[in-house]
Amino acid sequence: MVVWVLTEARYAYSPSKTSSLSRYVQNVLNEDFALVEALRACGLEADRKVWSDPSIDWSAADALVFRTTWDYFDRWDEFQHWLREVQKVTTLINPAACLHWNLDKHYLLDLEQAGIPVVPSVIHRRHEALSWDEASQGFASDDLVIKPTVSGATKDTYRVRRRQNAWHLAPAHPDSIEELWSSLLQRQDMMVQPFLPSVVANGELSLMWLGGTVTHAVKKQAKPGDFRVQDDHGGTVLPHDMTLEERAFAERAMHAAVKVMDRLNMGEPLYARVDMVRDLSGAWAVSELEMVEPELWFRMCPDAAGVLARAIAEHLNQPSA
Template identity: 40%
Template structure:
């Protein structure tokens, strides 16, 4: 049986390249860049779906979470698999970091260490409350509602006094089974965009600026947002690096999403440690930097 130094993890939708779907091609191409960089470090590498039924996870020294972008839709299955695989091989990032980062309650932990984060109010699963009651209690006008375990904009809604009642039924259904969070709508994200700074083992690599398309508030390119290369200030770099240092342990890779909040202060919107898009296609050298850090971890 062949053994590997590292397996790059994806989900089965992205195992093959696509010449007609730009999104799928970008996923495949970025994973390819990482695979080539790891091989340049004399590591044996393969790329598999995380739920591959035939692979023995003991046959690799480590696994690298890259594009497992169905985990939040299959979370109970993924969580069970994660517990199993953590006993078989080394996880990058670790199971401890992944489980901490999966649930956006981690924002409270960052805040407790002094890292400014997006203002957030958490509603625990099973809470009997309506959106109207929440907004009256918090005295918030425009808001964004989202699950605490989510990704790719799943069940993320912009609420206002005009449309809030339209979402009462879906909120009532969701809150019975999962915790949700409510945040004041951040106008500067729409006006200025959101920055994503890529940090490898506590060191800044590169950054992009994400901006929503006209008429939308979501900056993900899934929803038509744009992504451009960005040169951050030293203040922005230090802010992002400090956010990674506030994690339970230093992640080998992190994407720190930051923005200027409604009070015109830098804040973390999200800290992505599980399977973040890292825009290697914008900076090919970054794949080599990550590969070198991984090679050092495997020595």
């Protein structure tokens, strides 16, 4: 069977041409190549393709595995059209319905309704006639975070703090919060959340779910003076020895998500990442549950790529796949 691991044009390098690249890009490529090699070890004919390449006949693959397609939110209309078309001609991993559901952070409300603690989130629709003063009401804090419901790499994500009766943005922006909020809401659905001090003090945990089990975890910590934990914003990522409590919370979140997806006939994910933080009360809460193109940090758990590859091979060998 032919399986293609999907990336974006920025990372369209071969394994032999990585020595001159930045450490960040090298890590991206090593992650993708680790999965390609693991798939080949399972007897699959695996390769790596750029999702936006118009010359590719996607029906030539038995399955497409979404990995480093991290430009999709910058090309949202194009990506949505491509996704709708490609799901007609081949198998998507994760399943197409799962991808559509998880691409938009409205899914956090579904998890909350299923009883999973999530970071409190209020979502406002694109073009909604709503000032920032109105959007910021109803929170017990003057320290908030705004972000799009469809985004990645903290694009259009800001911490908004009121100090001395004035709102301050981080990262800094030339517009006022009223102007910025109005501009963002004209372009996309936006969400408002309370800022959680634990993100700066203790970081964010990410637990990887591969083939139906939690395999490993990492801890992401923001650089001093920032709240963004992503390594492309200067954050650090280290292996984390998860506790039984942490594992149990991630498993509970995933089992609830799978139940929601089963109820909506979406199919089940073969991979996911549970991002979790301490809320204002000190309890665990899901900040994101990524099932489209999460970084999975195979490099911090050498067996993880093989776990996912074997799950993919088993899935494709089922009669209904």
